[in-house]
Amino acid sequence: MQNSNDHIVRSFDKELRTIHEIIIRMGGMAENQLAEAVDALVQRDSAKAELVRAEDAKIDLLEEELEAAVVQLIALRQPVANDLRAVISALKISSDLERIGDYAKNIAKRSIAINQMPPQKSVTSIMRMSKLVQEIVKDTLDAFSHSDKDRAIDVWHRDEEVDEMYTSLFRELLTYMMEDPRNIGACTHMLFIAKNIERMGDHATNIAETIYYLSTGHKLEGKRPKGDRTPFQILSTEEDDDDNSEVEI
Amino acid sequence: MDMQNFKTREKAAMAEPKIIARDVNVYYGQNQALKSIELDIAANEVTALIGPSGCGKSTFLRCINRMNDVIENCRVEGRINLEGIDIYNSGLDPVLLRARVGMVFQKPNPFPKSIYDNIAYGPRLHGISSGKDELEATVESSLRRAGLWEEVKDRLDSPGTGLSGGQQQRLCIARAIAVNPEVILMDEPCSALDPIATAKIEELIDELRENFTIVIVTHSMQQAARVSQKTAFFHLGELVEVGETDKLFTSPEDQRTQGYITGRFG
Numbered sequence: 001m002q003n004s005n006d007h008i009v010r011s012f013d014k015e016l017r018t019i020h021e022i023i024i025r026m027g028g029m030a031e032n033q034l035a036e037a038v039d040a041l042v043q044r045d046s047a048k049a050e051l052v053r054a055e056d057a058k059i060d061l062l063e064e065e066l067e068a069a070v071v072q073l074i075a076l077r078q079p080v081a082n083d084l085r086a087v088i089s090a091l092k093i094s095s096d097l098e099r100i101g102d103y104a105k106n107i108a109k110r111s112i113a114i115n116q117m118p119p120q121k122s123v124t125s126i127m128r129m130s131k132l133v134q135e136i137v138k139d140t141l142d143a144f145s146h147s148d149k150d151r152a153i154d155v156w157h158r159d160e161e162v163d164e165m166y167t168s169l170f171r172e173l174l175t176y177m178m179e180d181p182r183n184i185g186a187c188t189h190m191l192f193i194a195k196n197i198e199r200m201g202d203h204a205t206n207i208a209e210t211i212y213y214l215s216t217g218h219k220l221e222g223k224r225p226k227g228d229r230t231p232f233q234i235l236s237t238e239e240d241d242d243d244n245s246e247v248e249i
Numbered sequence: 250m251d252m253q254n255f256k257t258r259e260k261a262a263m264a265e266p267k268i269i270a271r272d273v274n275v276y277y278g279q280n281q282a283l284k285s286i287e288l289d290i291a292a293n294e295v296t297a298l299i300g301p302s303g304c305g306k307s308t309f310l311r312c313i314n315r316m317n318d319v320i321e322n323c324r325v326e327g328r329i330n331l332e333g334i335d336i337y338n339s340g341l342d343p344v345l346l347r348a349r350v351g352m353v354f355q356k357p358n359p360f361p362k363s364i365y366d367n368i369a370y371g372p373r374l375h376g377i378s379s380g381k382d383e384l385e386a387t388v389e390s391s392l393r394r395a396g397l398w399e400e401v402k403d404r405l406d407s408p409g410t411g412l413s414g415g416q417q418q419r420l421c422i423a424r425a426i427a428v429n430p431e432v433i434l435m436d437e438p439c440s441a442l443d444p445i446a447t448a449k450i451e452e453l454i455d456e457l458r459e460n461f462t463i464v465i466v467t468h469s470m471q472q473a474a475r476v477s478q479k480t481a482f483f484h485l486g487e488l489v490e491v492g493e494t495d496k497l498f499t500s501p502e503d504q505r506t507q508g509y510i511t512g513r514f515g
Contacts (some may be wrong), residue, residue: 007512078471080498083511217500 015073016083019090020145022066026097027141029059031134033104034200038130041111041193042123049115052108059101066094082217089214093144096203096210100137103196110189117186122172126193129165133201136162140204143211152211155204156220162201163227169194170230198228265333267292267432267462268313273327275308275317282308284486286327290479295454295463297477297494299470301509304483306466310434313464314350315343331432348375351425355437357417359409359424364401367409367420368392371428387427395423396453415446422453426461433457435465439472451476470510474498482506 007013033052040049070087073079079087114120136158143151173187173194205224212220266289275283283305290296298306308317315336317323329336336346348371359367368388371377378384388405392398397419401412409420418438425433435454439447454463454476467473473480474494481491482505490497490506501507508514 005513008514009512012512080470080474080510081501081507084499 012077012083015069015077016086019066019069019073019087022062022069023090023093023097024141024145026059026062026066026094026101027137027144029055029062030097030100030104031137031141033059033101034107034130034134034137034197037104037107037111038127038197040108041114042127044111044115044119046112046115049108049112053105056101056105059098063094063098066090082214085214085217089210092210093207096206100200100203103200107193107196110193114186114189120176120183120186120190122169122176122187122190125165125169125172126190126197129162129169129194129197132158132165133162133197133204136201136204140207140211143208147211147215149212149215152208152215153220156208156212157225159201159205160225160227162198163225163229166194166198167227167229167233170233264292266290267332268464269328269330270309270312271328271330273309273312273325273329275305275312275326276322276324277320278322282486283312286488288481288488288491290462290464292462293458293460294479295458295465295477296479296481297473298464298466298481298483299468299473299509300483300489301514302468305486306481306483307436309483310436310464310466313432313434314347314352316347316352318343348428349430350432350434351428351430352434352436353418353421353425353438356441357414357421359412359417359420361408361410363406364392364409364412364420365405367424368427371424375428377428391423391427392420394426394457395419396449396456397423413446415442415449418442418446418450419453422450422457426457430461432462432464435463437466437468440468447472470498482509484509 033055036048036055037052040046040052070091073087077083136155139151139158140155142148143155170191173191176183177187209220212218268288268290270286270288270290273283273286274281286305286309288309298310300306311317312325312329313331313336317325325337328338331346331349334341360370362370365388368391369378369384372384372387378387389398389402392401397416400416401420409417412420418441422433422438439450442450451472454465457463465473465476477494479491480494480497482489482497482501482503484505490501490503492502497506498510501510
């Protein structure tokens with residue numbers, strides 16, 4: 001038995017490597033798009049935001065390229081076992097990354113609108129949240145490139161932090177809107193931005209689950225961490241509004 | 250999975266294995282070809298044996314109906330039970346055993362006789378059919394079950410060797426099932442056939458498993474994946490891994506299995 005991990009047919013390895021590299025590239029781009037979009041918001045730089053919007057097309061193209069490569073590989077090589085898991089995982093991960101790219105593009109679009117309005121205090125919280133999600137996306141990609149299931153589990157748990165940040169930002173924005181109705185326009189955009197970032201975290205969690213399956217062949221068991229309580233929140237104009245405002249449904 | 254299928258599987262899971270192999274060691278002279286094989290083969294399922302050339306899969310297959318007896322220097326140790334009866338140590342007549350455990354070979358090997366006589370040979374030998382009418386009925390039903398009847402019903406007197414490769418192989422399968430065996434062993438039954446003939450045999454295997462227990466040796470992993478419910482991977486005389494076919498081809502437990510089925514060694 002050979003010790004090497006290479007296939008007897010070397011072009012098979014080359015095709016698998018190509019697929020792997022496309023994912024790494026897409027991941028790097030998606031991560032960068034998030035950073036740039038939030039930067040455009042913080043710097044109030046609409047030109048940069050336009051750039052982010054345009055860049056998104058490149059991620060979409062990569063996804064198409066990857067899909068074609070996967071379809072071709074399945075048709076011509078009939079992969080099994082870890083090879084099969086690799087191509088199916090690549091397909092799933094690419095669609096998660098493409099979504100992350102879409103959210104970044106949406107953030108860029110909204111920041112152009114926000115730049116027409118007075119500066120927002122909540123930008124700092126958005127920045128913090130985005131830093132965390134960028135880290136998570138980066139760690140997810142590292143876990144992918146090393147097929148590291150432990151790191152994938154670690155990332156999987158960290159989504160809870162993102163959800164908690166989102167819940168607190170939701171409250172912060174509500175407060176601003178109640179303080180002064182003129183904030184409502186900008187704050188609504190900020191809320192969508194926060195939601196976009198939170199969704200990116202969810203997609204990173206999906207990717208982490210896929211990486212776990214890719215490297216072990218089993219599904220990641222256990223309840224998915226969930227810290228987003230906003231679906232249970234009700235609005236109240238009471239001054240002493242506190243944690244009791246949560247209702248269970 | 251439909252309900253019928255589910256029930257069949259459930260029944261199979263609860264029932265005793267059809268064949269139980271325990272600590273089976275086979276030697277060709279000084280060479281050990283099989284090392285302590287432990288394998289259960291479930292009734293009414295297709296079990297595929299895969300592995301690189303010389304891994305022992307065909308040797309194991311031939312142990313199941315004592316085909317190794319005729320090979321000089323071959324020694325079989327351990328226990329293989331067919332429905333609880335030890336086929337090596339219970340004084341069972343190998344000829345009777347082979348009527349219960351039929352075999353289909355890699356290269357179609359019809360007798361140089363008519364199509365009719367190819368099928369009738371076994372029932373006559375074992376005295377299964379009492380009269381001409383019954384024999385004719387057996388020939389027809391065997392050919393029907395092998396999916397060959399429509400193609401040959403008008404020329405039962407022509408030689409079996411005149412059929413195409415795929416038809417010859419189905420003739421051999423019909424011949425094997427004519428004596429109403431419980432188990433059918435197949436040693437690479439499609440390796441000499443074209444893809445269409447192969448597909449027909451595979452379809453036939455799937456139909457046959459309703460009434461027979463099938464063990465198939467194949468070099469085509471795609472074939473193992475397509476036709477079998479259980480797959481056993483042999484390597485260097487060892488049984489490395491056995492399990493549900495869908496599990497083995499998506500997430501095998503053993504690195505050697507993974508290496509082999511993904512084409513990294515062999």
